[in-house]
Amino acid sequence: MSDNKENTNYGKSVEYSRESAEPCAIVKSQVESLTEQVAVNPTVIEPGPVFVKIPVVLAETNITIPVEATIKLDKAAMEIKRIKKNVFLTQSRIIPFSQDDRPGTGVLFIEGFIRKNIEYATQTCTTAGTPNVCGDIRHCTVEVPFNFTTRITFLRPPIFIENTTPSELEFFTDKLQGCDVCSDPVIGRNPCDQSSFVTEFFNEKPFTELVKADITEVDIHTNPTSSCKTPTEQMFTKLTEKVVVNLTLKVLQKQQVRVTAIC
Incomplete structure (x- = not known):
């Protein structure tokens, strides 16, 4: 009899806790009606020659940049889970005049950085006598700067009036x-x-567009420490990155171009 009462009370307590729990998510949805559209004929210019001012490609180049960086994390890490990488250019300058016997070339100055969001696993507790480890997932966002200077060959020379x-x-x-x-x-x-x-005379300034960026890297743990009980797990706070960045760039300038409008 005592066992049955205890079981009944336990069931009631569990049932009460379930009813009092708040829902973790609420979803509301509705079906939207489709709005009909009406085609509009665009207004165009008359057929014939037209002068337009559009960006003209002066050069397109592919550049490989080797970069080495050392990153120190704020907490000791067990494992790098993911590194998300993005390339940004902060400065682009072009000297469009050749200073030697290589006509039709210019010098391109580029500065930028690689934005890296590093997600890594940390160790907060271990189970005694076992290799079981628990921890949190943290992240660290850093910027790895780079700069380079290269010579470019113009497909079409820029237009300047002195x-x-x-x-x-x-x-x-x-x-x-x-x-x-x-x-x-x-x-x-x-x-x-x-x-x-x-x-x-006020000339149009050439500018650069970033077409594609390929990033290949190797991450090396510079100060790993391991335990005799769990030699397969290492803790580290610093990593050295050897990165190869391959950039495809376009150099453009706004120029007046004559086109022919047709019917």
């Missing part, structure tokens, strides 16, 4: 008089008037 040399006009005068009223007047340039002429 500024003209300033021209100045001087005016004559014979009415300059010194302090001595008996002396002759000074004849020459009029210091009160001066005229100049200058023409300033």
